[in-house]
Amino acid sequence: MRNVYLDYSATTPVKDEVLQEMIPYFTEKFGNPSSLYDKGLESRDAVSHAREQVAALIGAQPKEIFFTAGGTEADNWVVFGAADKLKAKGNHIITTKVEHHAMLHSCQFLEKQGFEVTYLDINEEGRVTPEMLEAAIRDNTILISIMMVNNEIGTVMAIQELAAVARAHGILFHTDAVQALGNVPINVKELGVDLMSMSAHKIYGPKGTGALYIRRGVHISNYLHGGAQEAKKRAGTENLTGIVGFGKAAEIAKRDFDKHVEHCRTLRNHLVERVLAEIPNTFVNGTMEHRHPGNASITFEYIEGEAILLFLNHAGISVSTGSACSSNSLEPSHVLTALGVPVEKIHGTVRFTIGDFTTMEDVDYVVDTLKNVVSRLREISSVNTQKGW
Ligand SMILES: Cc1ncc(COP(=O)(O)O)c(C=O)c1O
Structure with missing residues (x-):
């Protein structure tokens, strides 16, 4: 794997x-x-x-x-x-x-x-x-x-x-x-x-x-x-x-500053562009303009970020739902709360952060896996049923 x-x-x-x-x-x-x-x-x-x-x-x-x-x-x-x-x-x-x-x-x-x-x-x-x-x-x-x-x-x-x-x-x-x-x-x-x-x-x-x-x-x-x-x-x-x-x-x-930033930004933008284009009902949190070159905080509506994390983990992919220190807490993220993201959407948020050892193939593998995971989770999501989505 x-x-x-x-x-x-x-x-x-x-x-x-x-x-x-x-x-x-x-x-x-x-x-x-x-x-x-x-x-x-x-x-x-x-x-x-x-x-x-x-x-x-x-x-x-x-x-x-x-x-x-x-x-x-x-x-x-x-x-x-x-x-x-x-x-x-x-x-x-x-x-x-x-x-x-x-x-x-x-x-x-x-x-x-x-x-x-x-x-x-x-x-x-x-x-x-x-x-x-x-x-x-x-x-x-x-x-x-x-x-x-x-x-x-x-x-x-x-x-x-x-x-x-x-x-x-x-x-x-x-x-x-x-x-x-x-x-x-x-x-x-x-x-x-x-x-x-x-x-x-x-x-x-x-x-x-x-x-x-x-x-x-x-x-x-x-x-x-x-x-x-x-x-x-x-x-x-x-x-x-x-x-x-x-x-x-x-x-x-x-x-290696310039090389590092360029590498992370290119892969991060590719990830964001593919996710937003290929997975419906998703959005990025925070400005894209003034942003860490490797960060993509993405909300997947109608499902739980923790479930996405577990399914991705099963496919060999490590991501986080909030900061590492609070990701084992069930409290909604204080950052997304301050940003005004509604609580149910906060729970559908995943943080992807790219670094020097990430490759384009890695990003494509993550997006391909995500497409399956998200659609399967949405099929079984109670939130999804309630919303009639
Ligand atoms: C913004 C910020 N401040 C402080 C810390 C804590 O740093 P350390 O893990 O070195 O104690 C972190 C770690 O995640 C962080 O992201």
Whole structure:
């Protein structure tokens, strides 16, 4: 049976070039980067090199990159670090209804401690406009956090304009760029962001490694306390192999950016065009214009996305119904709800995400399989009968 993985927004395989770079740091180059002898210095140099590689991908200075255990830790650090540092100034945070749970649940935790959080709506394109942000700003706003690319519907936010609004008010601006990294052009200086979260496993690097960009001159409290690693800002012995892998993955993402984007966009557009033309009663969620090159969030009316997922799985195809973290929950997706998709249609939504190892034959196999699966499911669907479809 053919195996087709179309869930690159959930995670990506580690590229061979990345793995080869990592391997020596598991075995002969295992020194602790804090140790003062040569074996330690060798590891410290490797961490510094990775910092340069990640910084180069986003137009930052290496000193502005702080390695973490992934995107979730970076998001938590921003929320709790900014809240603690700036609590004397104010207790209001602005974010959006469509953030990843790493951001939403951190904000909800702060609310229990007396902070106030505004969760911005999105427009029909799936985006927040500068006007929507401007209207939510208060005198006591201390942090604005708006994701660069949504993990479910792939919409790209106008971060440069949104960050400009924050700057005009002197408010810290953070963006969760976990899904954006390597998929949309990012230059932190041009964007004008103060803080930015990243993760290695979405760009063909290892899981459990990420980074927070902290613009020079920006200060937030530490989140992890302990040793003096990461310029005394993030304690804990460095995840040496993970960091080396992240660095190499970032280097490749920069080197192959145009090729990667073109490849994903071509295959994604082919998938969308075929599905919309050949399977009736289907629609794409969110704008096609400002969108992650590999993302296709498609609703199949009158059937359940979970049933599609299971049938596709049976045919060797991996897709997701929502973000990976919430796809085992029966709650309707908070992102599609915010987009205004009716609840029964939310349940018929599947997220396909294409990556570097996807081929045109894979996409055609998925669409051909989908045509059968969808028509069989619609034949037996109770929703279908009720609607007289
Ligand atoms: C937008 C976004 N933010 C944060 C995360 C969490 O990153 P990590 O898996 O590295 O903790 C994810 C992962 O899916 C994500 O898509």
